[in-house]
Amino acid sequence: MVKIRKKPLHDNKELVKGAVFDEPLLSPTPHKKPTSKNLTEDKNKTVSEKFKVAPKEPTVGLTADLAENQQRKLSIFTAKNGRKKAEIVKMLLDEALVDIED
Structure with a gap:
């Protein structure tokens, strides 16, 4: 038996908007292609620098x-x-807690 995977509703925003809110969606912003400058900068970074994340x-x-x-x-x-x-x-x-000191 073949399982059919259903797409989650959050992936199909047009369907969700039409069904729930009856409002059109804004057009999605196009993804920028990486430039050669960005690629060379990435190559110069060490592996440890790429995987550094701020402590949670x-x-x-x-x-x-x-x-x-x-x-x-x-x-x-x-x-x-x-x-x-x-x-x-x-x-x-x-934004609301900007003035509060830690």
Whole structure:
């Protein structure tokens, strides 16, 4: 028996937008092709430099109850910008907490 893999809905934004929000999507931004300058810069980096990542901070889960209107607007915003809801909320929190010292 052959398994048929279904595409997740988040891969087909046109289908999701038409079914849920009845709004057209923004046209996706084209991917830039790497230039020869970028390729030579990548070759000059050592393997250890390529795999360096900033140390991750421990995370804590957060649950928030939103009004249906807020949740709908957040869903539309994330669909248009291609970001996750968590990313948007984290950015908003960062902006709100700029004045707070650690």
